[in-house]
Amino acid sequence: MKALRYGLFIGLLMTGVMMQGKAFAISFGDEGNLEVTGKIQSRISLRTGNTDGFTFPEVARGNMVQQRNLATIELNHVLSQQTATMPEFKYHVKGRFLYEGVYDYGPEAFRDVREANPDVIDDFKHDEDLWEFYADYLKGPWFFRVGKQNLSWGETDIYQLLDRINPLDNTFGGAFEDLDDRRIPIWMARGMYNFGNIGPISSLTLEGFWNPGHAGQEVAPFAPYGSPYAYPSPPPTVPVRLHEPEDTFQNSRAGVRIQGVIDDNFNVALAHYQTIMDTPSAVVTIDPSVPGMVAQDLTYETVQVTGASMNFYEGHLNTVFRTEVAWFWDEPVFIPEINAPALFGNFVTGEIPKTNVLRYMVGFDKNFWFRLINRKSMINMYFQYFAEYYTNYDERQKLPVNRFPFGEFMDQERYEDKYTLVTSTTYMDGTLTPQVALVYDPEGALMYIPSIEKSFHPWIFKLAYYGITGHDDVSVGILRDRQQVSFQATLVF
Amino acid sequence: MKKHRRSIMVLAIVMVLCLATGGMAAKEQYVDKGNWETIKDLVPDVVLNWVKTGDMVVRYSTLDFDAGKVVPQWVLESKMENIGKYKLTENKTIVDAATGKPPKFIKGIPFPNVKMSDPDGAEKVIWNGLYMRNANGSLHNELEVKFFGRKTGYERSIWCDWFSKPFEGYEPARSEPNPNNFESANQILIKSPYDMAGTAMMTWRYRTDKENMLYGYVPAIRRVRRLTPSGRSDALFGSDYAQDDGGYVSYDGAVNYFNWKIIGEGDVLGGFISAKPTLVIQNKAGHWDFNFKNDGPIQWSFEKKREKNSGAPWFVDSAVWAKRPVWIVEGIPKDVYYNYGRQIFYIDKENYLCYWKVIDDRTGKHWKTLWTYWAMGQDADKTVSWNAMLITTILDERMQHATAQDGNKNYRCGVNLNSNQFSLAGFTALCK
Numbered sequence: 001m002k003a004l005r006y007g008l009f010i011g012l013l014m015t016g017v018m019m020q021g022k023a024f025a026i027s028f029g030d031e032g033n034l035e036v037t038g039k040i041q042s043r044i045s046l047r048t049g050n051t052d053g054f055t056f057p058e059v060a061r062g063n064m065v066q067q068r069n070l071a072t073i074e075l076n077h078v079l080s081q082q083t084a085t086m087p088e089f090k091y092h093v094k095g096r097f098l099y100e101g102v103y104d105y106g107p108e109a110f111r112d113v114r115e116a117n118p119d120v121i122d123d124f125k126h127d128e129d130l131w132e133f134y135a136d137y138l139k140g141p142w143f144f145r146v147g148k149q150n151l152s153w154g155e156t157d158i159y160q161l162l163d164r165i166n167p168l169d170n171t172f173g174g175a176f177e178d179l180d181d182r183r184i185p186i187w188m189a190r191g192m193y194n195f196g197n198i199g200p201i202s203s204l205t206l207e208g209f210w211n212p213g214h215a216g217q218e219v220a221p222f223a224p225y226g227s228p229y230a231y232p233s234p235p236p237t238v239p240v241r242l243h244e245p246e247d248t249f250q251n252s253r254a255g256v257r258i259q260g261v262i263d264d265n266f267n268v269a270l271a272h273y274q275t276i277m278d279t280p281s282a283v284v285t286i287d288p289s290v291p292g293m294v295a296q297d298l299t300y301e302t303v304q305v306t307g308a309s310m311n312f313y314e315g316h317l318n319t320v321f322r323t324e325v326a327w328f329w330d331e332p333v334f335i336p337e338i339n340a341p342a343l344f345g346n347f348v349t350g351e352i353p354k355t356n357v358l359r360y361m362v363g364f365d366k367n368f369w370f371r372l373i374n375r376k377s378m379i380n381m382y383f384q385y386f387a388e389y390y391t392n393y394d395e396r397q398k399l400p401v402n403r404f405p406f407g408e409f410m411d412q413e414r415y416e417d418k419y420t421l422v423t424s425t426t427y428m429d430g431t432l433t434p435q436v437a438l439v440y441d442p443e444g445a446l447m448y449i450p451s452i453e454k455s456f457h458p459w460i461f462k463l464a465y466y467g468i469t470g471h472d473d474v475s476v477g478i479l480r481d482r483q484q485v486s487f488q489a490t491l492v493f
Numbered sequence: 494m495k496k497h498r499r500s501i502m503v504l505a506i507v508m509v510l511c512l513a514t515g516g517m518a519a520k521e522q523y524v525d526k527g528n529w530e531t532i533k534d535l536v537p538d539v540v541l542n543w544v545k546t547g548d549m550v551v552r553y554s555t556l557d558f559d560a561g562k563v564v565p566q567w568v569l570e571s572k573m574e575n576i577g578k579y580k581l582t583e584n585k586t587i588v589d590a591a592t593g594k595p596p597k598f599i600k601g602i603p604f605p606n607v608k609m610s611d612p613d614g615a616e617k618v619i620w621n622g623l624y625m626r627n628a629n630g631s632l633h634n635e636l637e638v639k640f641f642g643r644k645t646g647y648e649r650s651i652w653c654d655w656f657s658k659p660f661e662g663y664e665p666a667r668s669e670p671n672p673n674n675f676e677s678a679n680q681i682l683i684k685s686p687y688d689m690a691g692t693a694m695m696t697w698r699y700r701t702d703k704e705n706m707l708y709g710y711v712p713a714i715r716r717v718r719r720l721t722p723s724g725r726s727d728a729l730f731g732s733d734y735a736q737d738d739g740g741y742v743s744y745d746g747a748v749n750y751f752n753w754k755i756i757g758e759g760d761v762l763g764g765f766i767s768a769k770p771t772l773v774i775q776n777k778a779g780h781w782d783f784n785f786k787n788d789g790p791i792q793w794s795f796e797k798k799r800e801k802n803s804g805a806p807w808f809v810d811s812a813v814w815a816k817r818p819v820w821i822v823e824g825i826p827k828d829v830y831y832n833y834g835r836q837i838f839y840i841d842k843e844n845y846l847c848y849w850k851v852i853d854d855r856t857g858k859h860w861k862t863l864w865t866y867w868a869m870g871q872d873a874d875k876t877v878s879w880n881a882m883l884i885t886t887i888l889d890e891r892m893q894h895a896t897a898q899d900g901n902k903n904y905r906c907g908v909n910l911n912s913n914q915f916s917l918a919g920f921t922a923l924c925k
Contacts, residue, residue: 035685037684039687039688074687074690076684081633082911083778083780083909084909084910085909136922138913138919138922141913143922145922151715152715153716154716163716179713179714180715183715192918192921194913194916194917194919197673203673203916203917203918205916205917205918259917260917264673264699264703264706265706267917311719313704313719313721313722315704318723318830319721320720322719367723367724369830369832375832375854376728377728378724426731428731429648429728429733429894430728430730430731455688457649458686460688490688492686
């Protein structure tokens with residue numbers, strides 16, 4: 001099996017090299033066309049700080065913490081092109097091959113982690129999957145997409161409000177990975193109908209999706225203890241049991257959205273959907289069947305989200321403003337006295353408390369000339385302010401993450417906010433892209449990611465530094481000893 | 494006597510043949526650094542310098558057709574019907590001359606009789622050029638965007654699909670519902686290379702002086718996103734092009750964003766893919782495909798297929814250059830942040846297609862030059878005509894780097910595109 005995996009990867013690499021960066025395309029004229037494209041990518045990340053706090057295993061500065069090899073091959077086939085009278089049929093297939101090498105040839109500490117937990121680590125360190133597979137049908141105002149796919153709603157980047165439809169894979173790279181690379185496609189049926197102009201609203205569109213819950217739900221994989229991107233925590237003292245959602249209709253992911261353009265400027269959308277939380281909720285269970293009679297149960301809970309988004313262009317400022325608001329109904333929270341009463345001497349099984357949470361974002365996108373540093377391309381700036389507010393806040397509410405060194409749970413404030421800023425431009429005919437991304441928590445933590453990407457067609461190289469500074473018990477600061485530098489090489493065809 | 498007559502006849506035939514072949518010989522010639530004076534005053538000064546230095550070899554020819562008449566039928570009709578029918582407002586939008594109100598539909602080009610003395614003459618020339626793309630109907634082109642360097646030669650390509658749907662100018666669009674008051678809507682979708690594939694952009698142009706509406710789709714965020722229309726002079730996909738460099742008149746922005754002036758008229762050499770009309774064939778779906786089989790292969794300089802008569806890598810050696818009457822129009826952006834300074838356009842007086850655009854930077858120094866090789870399409874019966882902006886090249890003189898949009902793989906006019914494709918929902922469906 002291992003040989004087969006390496007064979008597939010080498011085969012893909014050779015294919016990429018032989019295709020010399022060119023997509024493979026066959027045109028059938030009016031009957032459509034077929035294209036094959038893909039990428040082969042390898043990424044190595046080295047930790048730039050020494051391990052601190054509850055991070056396990058200890059890894060010295062300069063050691064490898066990631067060696068991710070990824071290959072995707074994609075086939076797009078348009079069977080018939082849409083015209084005023086003809087429908088369009090097309091399908092898309094994407095295969096993904098992933099292999100994380102740090103557990104096999106990385107630092108000894110990670111090889112030991114694998115040996116201690118081979119089944120779990122081996123399960124997520126490699127993957128050969130039919131990653132996306134969907135068929136599209138378009139006819140007039142109707143659009144249907146059925147199959148394994150991603151769907152993203154809303155206006156936000158980096159943090160998700162209305163964009164929680166697909167689960168995220170946090171087992172490799174975690175917050176240091178691009179959001180889209182972490183999305184896990186799920187099987188769903190999705191449809192749209194364009195009503196056209198109704199009253200003051202143009203392009204009024206109703207959209208819906210359904211990911212059946214009774215056919216096996218895909219959930220966000222949980223980064224196990226000892227993996228490089230797991231949250232720092234003391235070693236578990238009781239058995240940890242992960243429970244995936246039951247196969248029931250009630251556990252479906254499903255939603256509707258209506259959107260349109262008002263006054264030829266304001267893009268407005270209203271949405272409601274049900275999804276499954278990416279972070280499982282923890283309770284301490286009293287169970288006589290386990291040694292010690294105590295276990296930690298992690299369950300993936302469903303949550304209903306209602307929200308709206310809007311963007312508009314303001315001509316005087318040459319700026320696009322974006323905003324989004326989402327109301328999370330009965331979102332699971334963590335109150336140690338309720339989730340884990342055993343910790344307080346009350347030996348009963350805990351429960352999952354829930355409360356409504358309001359989250360919103362206000363942001364803007366602006367392109368501007370700064371000819372002192374770039375005469376040919378504009379500087380792109382994307383700014384966002386995020387906030388969350390727990391309506392029925394309980395003073396005992398905590399984050400299920402332990403503070404070093406005594407292990408008490410970190411505080412969950414009633415109102416929390418963060419700022420994000422991404423700035424980039426391009427040089428050398430679009431082949432050189434420097435970028436700086438910042439995430440700032442006013443409670444005292446900053447994540448900063450300067451990066452530079454250069455393409456020598458068909459190769460693309462990227463160097464990025466992931467720096468974190470501030471308190472180790474504040475949002476992004478929790479990972480402050482995970483600072484790393486990453487180098488990535490990609491071959492595209 | 495009979496013998497004498499025969500001799501005279503033979504002599505006459507020989508003379509006619511000599512004249513005929515002499516005429517053919519005179520019809521086409523290569524102009525290079527050895528005989529550059531031949532085209533002095535027929536190309537912009539910067540272009541003449543290319544010829545003098547050997548960068549450009551001009552295949553100077555005449556056309557076997559009247560380029561002013563090989564245009565869509567409704568353009569020809571509008572040249573008669575639209576005389577004096579429309580005028581411009583103070584804000585340079587088009588209104589009905591009689592009522593002062595926006596017209597419901599404009600057929601062909603709005604201002605067929607531009608006069609140099611007309612204070613709005615330059616704006617009218619630009620409007621006509623903008624309407625020429627509309628008049629060529631809905632387009633679906635497969636574009637290869639080629640990148641070139643002086644030292645590197647051909648560097649790489651980006652492959653795109655281009656869709657454009659007019660709601661004006663194109664006679665069959667008259668009956669099309671237009672509740673959003675669009676002038677046109679267009680989409681560009683990048684198909685390759687993989688790191689850019691899926692990136693898409695949609696523009697709604699309004700019939701009023703309203704800002705264009707721009708949407709973008711970036712696969713990395715998997716979302717249709719509103720874009721600012723302020724970046725129209727920003728480098729497009731990192732190329733030497735700016736978004737405003739597009740269109741049949743080599744300008745794709747709003748007319749009232751610039752101060753325009755006709756600064757001259759005369760003859761220049763215009764680029765054509767062939768001296769003959771390119772064959773257009775109606776396919777089963779009723780769309781018109783450009784078929785280049787009679788035009789011969791398109792030969793780029795970088796391919797080095799010729800031992801001589803070849804120049805810098807960004808030229809098309811097989812193209813022909815023919816003398817055409819033009820308006821010389823100056824455009825100066827009103828926006829102080831616009832990346833270009835003065836631009837000079839050389840626009841055909843009869844068909845309003847642009848042959849050359851010379852671009853200065855904001856300090857007044859020459860920066861870029863843009864030129865187009867047109868394919869003038871005609872069906873076998875010579876009853877249906879279409880115009881294709883087949884290959885457009887822009888050269889950054891300072892960087893000695895060029896980008897070309899090459900549509901010769903698949904250029905289709907008069908496509909029966911569905912309006913829903915240009916709605917928000919339709920754009921989302923186009924994306925991954």
